[in-house]
Amino acid sequence: MSAHRHHLWFFLPVLILVGVGGALAQPAPQEVVQTLTAPSLAGRGSGTPETQATVTYLQGLLEELGLQPGFGQEWVQPFDLSGEGWNGESLEGKTSANLAALWPGRGDLAERFIVIGAHHDHLGRLAGVAPHQTPGPGQYYPGANDNASGVAVALDLAGRLTANPAGADARSILFMFFGAEEVGLQGSGHLVGHFPVDLSLVDCMINFDTVGQMMDNRLHVSGVGTAAPLTDLVEAANQGGLDLSMARGGWSGSDHMSFNTREVPVLFIFGGPYRQYNTPQDTWDTLDYPAMARVADYSERLARSLVTLEDDLTWVMVDDPALRETEETGEGNRSTWLGTLPDFTEDIEGYKLAGVFEGSPASRGGLQKGDILILLAGRPVTDLPTFTRALRANNPGDLVEITVLREGTRLNFTVALGDRKDRK
Numbered sequence: 001m002s003a004h005r006h007h008l009w010f011f012l013p014v015l016i017l018v019g020v021g022g023a024l025a026q027p028a029p030q031e032v033v034q035t036l037t038a039p040s041l042a043g044r045g046s047g048t049p050e051t052q053a054t055v056t057y058l059q060g061l062l063e064e065l066g067l068q069p070g071f072g073q074e075w076v077q078p079f080d081l082s083g084e085g086w087n088g089e090s091l092e093g094k095t096s097a098n099l100a101a102l103w104p105g106r107g108d109l110a111e112r113f114i115v116i117g118a119h120h121d122h123l124g125r126l127a128g129v130a131p132h133q134t135p136g137p138g139q140y141y142p143g144a145n146d147n148a149s150g151v152a153v154a155l156d157l158a159g160r161l162t163a164n165p166a167g168a169d170a171r172s173i174l175f176m177f178f179g180a181e182e183v184g185l186q187g188s189g190h191l192v193g194h195f196p197v198d199l200s201l202v203d204c205m206i207n208f209d210t211v212g213q214m215m216d217n218r219l220h221v222s223g224v225g226t227a228a229p230l231t232d233l234v235e236a237a238n239q240g241g242l243d244l245s246m247a248r249g250g251w252s253g254s255d256h257m258s259f260n261t262r263e264v265p266v267l268f269i270f271g272g273p274y275r276q277y278n279t280p281q282d283t284w285d286t287l288d289y290p291a292m293a294r295v296a297d298y299s300e301r302l303a304r305s306l307v308t309l310e311d312d313l314t315w316v317m318v319d320d321p322a323l324r325e326t327e328e329t330g331e332g333n334r335s336t337w338l339g340t341l342p343d344f345t346e347d348i349e350g351y352k353l354a355g356v357f358e359g360s361p362a363s364r365g366g367l368q369k370g371d372i373l374i375l376l377a378g379r380p381v382t383d384l385p386t387f388t389r390a391l392r393a394n395n396p397g398d399l400v401e402i403t404v405l406r407e408g409t410r411l412n413f414t415v416a417l418g419d420r421k422d423r424k
Contacts, residue, residue: 026065026159029152029292033212033284036120036151037142039134044143045124046180047081047094048131054120055099058177061155062101065162070100070174071196079190082347085183087127096121096179098187100196103162105307107169113197114306115174115205115264116157118150119181119188119255123278137280144284145274149212149292151177153269156296157303167308171203178255181209188255189345192262203313204230204265204306207256211271211295212287218243219295220270223250225318227265229311234267237302240294249318251341258345261354263315269299317355332392337418338362340373342384350374350405351387360423365415367404375403391417 027035035041035057041050059075069075077098081091099120104110122143125131129139142148158175174196180186192199204227211219224231225248238244250256256266271291276282306313319341339360343352350372356362367373373381377400379390394400396419403412 026061026155029149029156029296030284030287030289032061032152032155033144033148033287036148037144037282037284039136039140042135043124043140044120044122046085046096046121046183046186047091048124050124051096051121051179055097055177055179058099058120058151058155059101062099062158062175065101065158067101067103067158067162067175070102070176075099075101077191077194079179079187079194081180081183081186083184083186086123091183096187098179098191099177101158101175103158103173103175105170105172106165106167109169109171109308109310111201112171113174113202114171114303115176115202115259116154116208116303117176117178117188117205117255118154118208119147119178120151121179121182121187122146122148123182126280139280141278141280142283144276144282144287145212145271146210146277146282147181147208148284149210149271149287150208150269153208153211153292153296153299157299160296160300161303161307166304169308169310171307173303173307174202181255184347185253185255185258185345186347188258192258192264192345199262199264202259202264203227203309204267205256205259206267206269206299206303206306207254207259208269208295208299209254210274211269212292213274214242214271214288214291214295215273216243217241217291217294218245218272219298220245220247220268220272222247222252222268222270223256223260223266223318224248226250226260226267226316227313228316229309229313230265230267233302233305233309237298237305239301240297242294242298251318253344261343261345263317265313265315267302269295271295317357319357332389333395334392335420336391336394336396336398337420337423338391338415339418339423340367342387344384348372349382351381351384357423361415361418365402366413367402367415368406371404371406371411373402373404376400377402396420 343354
């Protein structure tokens with residue numbers, strides 16, 4: 001038993017099962033969910049002491065699997081929080097943490113990586129409930145489906161994949177658990193900027209978020225268009241009769257988006273919407289554990305195929321209408337088109353470009369992924385809404401001056417705006 005496990009022995013209500021000969025066995029997914037949703041962890045709110053307790057508990061489980069620290073000699077990557085929490089409370093001066101564990105690869109593929117991840121945080125206590133006090137039922141958000149379920153499946157995969165490695169040539173695996181997803185992807189956003197290996201070595205990121213329930217046996221897998229081989233691999237792994245709902249883009253709002261904006265292929269595994277979402281009723285006993293087992297079985301086959309795949313996994317930028325810079329609401333000329341995607345993973349002033357579509361006005365004008373747009377046709381741009389208003393104040397065909405910050409240098413571009421009907 002590790003020192004970390006001793007530290008949590010009095011804090012956590014669910015004990016890790018002891019196996020034959022005294023060795024600690026990996027807990028079943030249901031036990032992991034029960035532990036993470038217990039009152040003692042008070043909903044795992046960002047910036048709370050329960051965040052550190054959660055990370056310490058998960059680190060102990062990863063150590064018992066024989067994994068190595070994922071950040072060089074360290075398991076944990078602390079980071080400062082910013083902005084406000086879900087309930088409007090300031091996060092300034094508070095911290096959270098990412099957790100990572102490494103399973104080294106083998107042979108010719110050992111220097112390439114797959115990331116398997118899930119966010120460990122949730123919403124914490126209800127507003128008005130005293131901090132540093134164990135809440136009662138209905139006084140906190142347990143977050144069983146969102147996202148104790150994803151953590152439990154990712155841990156289950158860690159046990160399965162390390163217990164029975166496959167292939168003489170296999171990619172290394174980084175198992176990663178992100179903090180502060182619920183307050184703007186702050187954990188994964190920090191991580192991709194401070195990654196333990198060069199991100200160009202990461203061939204795919206699989207993200208599990210809200211996988212504790214499925215409606216009509218339907219599992220949602222998005223991001224299949226972010227690398228050419230992914231669609232076939234996703235379909236081939238479905239040997240258990242799941243109804244797969246696949247989407248090409250990888251822009252939906254969870255931690256995989258941080259990787260997608262850094263040109264890493266992604267797969268987002270999602271069980272679908274559910275009625276207990278973001279309520280105190282999202283408790284461990286509402287989850288469908290046989291369904292979670294089917295998700296884990298499916299994901300194990302998918303992960304094994306990715307780990308041993310000989311083909312290259314080259315990132316492809318996929319358009320997503322939900323994240324285009326001009327939505328079908330608001331005033332002004334909604335036909336005016338620039339051709340960019342916003343990067344929501346950093347809390348900065350301006351409109352950061354997650355991507356620029358080939359052949360778009362932005363591309364022809366010289367804008368690039370990573371630029372921070374701060375002026376459009378003389379109008380200051382501080383965020384997505386101000387960008388949208390500035391864009392719609394102009395018409396297709398207008399020549400406008402756009403000012404961006406590129407690696408700290410202020411640059412001006414003249415761009416001929418386009419018409420959305422001409423978008424390919």
